[in-house]
Amino acid sequence: MESLLLKARLYRQAWPVIAVIAAVTLSGCESSTAGNNFTPPPQELPVLPVNNTSATTFQEFSATIEGTVNVELRPQVDGYLEKIFVDEGAFVSKGQPLFKINDRSYNETVNNASANVQAAKANVEKAAIEVNRLTPLVQNNVISDVQLKAAQAAYDAAKASLQQAQASGNSAGINLGYTLITAPVSGYIGRIPFKTGSLVGRGEALPLTVISEIKNVYAYFSMSESDFLQFTNQSAGKTVAEKIKSLPPVELQLADKSIYAEKGKIELMEGQFDKNMGTITFRAVFPNEAGILRSGNTGKVRIPHNSGAVLAVPQQATYELQDKVYVFALADSNKVTSKLIHITGRTETYYLVDKGITPGEKIVFTGLDRLRDGVVIKPQELSADSVLKAMPL
Structure with a gap:
């Protein structure tokens, strides 16, 4: 009995402590629950309006460089x-x-041919003397004309031999000159x-050398059938020759990605497509007074195209998904929504767009990897002009 009374007294003394511990535990649980319901503030991201602008884009074609004259010496x-x-x-x-x-053997051949010519001349003179001797005799009926005809034939044969000897001498002289x-x-x-x-010798597979005249150089490049059709549709002029003539000066990008200082002009194209490659070859000529370009160089011919009013979208403000390009546009209540854009051209830093977004619409400039459709952001307004200054077209 005394043991039970003692236990009851200890329980009444410990009860306040247990109550305090329980209150602290419950308070911690409530704080933890409140923490789970906490919503972070919207992230701040830069946005900029997309406006119409004019831009120059380039079609690039791999090219090989050759001198305007390349002569193999054999x-x-x-x-x-x-x-x-x-x-x-x-x-x-x-x-x-x-x-x-x-040239020792060729000199001897020339000397021999010269001697043959002299001998042939002597035979001609001898035959002429015989003809002159017999002519008056025939005229005076001293001898028959048969002898004179024979002498005349010998004279003609001597002249032919002289011509043959002279031709051989000329040939020997030509070979000596070679x-x-x-x-x-x-x-x-x-x-x-x-x-x-x-x-x-003449049967040698390799030439002695090649001489390249490179005051001007040719850049040969090929267009696919689709590129050629685009060229014919977009270029001014009725005939292909007129279309080529109307093309603006072209640039040449060298192997180190630098742009050659002089501009060139497309002159002509081949008459037919290559059946195996499905391409047609064009030729552009570039001045090369400084001799920087040499035969065998490679590069890219860049044909400029001036676009009118187009939407210029910075490439860093886009993302790709399954070979399609998207932007995050700012919608109502500062929510973002992804939009597919249609690209008509590109510069080094911009896409030129004609569909998917409208002029004046705002898009997220950076931080796209942290976004998804419907996310609310706190936009930081950027000026399109300031972006263009920092990132020129």
Whole structure:
């Protein structure tokens, strides 16, 4: 009995402590529940209006560069390469000596042909003397005209032999001249695969070298069938020649992505499509007074197109989903909604758009990775002009 009374007394003494602990526990639970219902404030994101503007876009086509004249030098006679007067990469003028083939045998052939010509001339003179001797005898009926006709035939044969000897002499002289190879045009020397002492000839697969005249250069590029149809539809003029003539000057982007200082002009195109590639080739000419461009260079021909009033959307204000481009537009109550845009062209930093958004509509500029449809934001207004200054078209 005393034990029960003792337990009851201890319970009455501990009850206030238990009540305090329970109150603290309940208070903590209430605070935790209130924390779970807390809504963060809308995130601040920059937005800018999309306005109509004019812009220049470029169609780019891979191109190969060649000199306006590329001449392969090949030997016209056989022999050992005796001298090389120039080095690879050197600039040469028209008529300048380049190579010398050993000419001893050709000199002897010329000397022999010259001797044959002299002998043939002597035979002509001998035959002429015989004709002159027999002519009065026939006229005076001393001998028959048969002898005179025979002498006349011998004279004609001697003249023919002389002509043949002279032709052989001329041929020998031409071959002797071929032993000295000179520059047919002014330009830059290419690779020289032969060295002094090499045996060269007309059957050689490789040329002695290639001379490129690069005061002006050609840039050859190809258009697909769809690009060609777009070109014919958009360019002014009735005929293809008129359309090519109406094209504006074009740019050349070099391999390091820099733009060549001089502008070029598209001159002509091939007469038909390549059946295997489905492309047609065009040629643009660029001035190259400084000699920066060389045959074999590569680059891109850029054809400019001036767009009228279009909507310019910064590329960093867009995102892609399944090969389609979207923006987040600002709607009522500062909610954002995704919109699909239709792109008609592009610059380095902008998309040119004709559908999907309207002039004056505001889009989110940055922070798109943190957004989804219906999210409320706190917009920070940006000026379209300030963005254009920082990011020119």
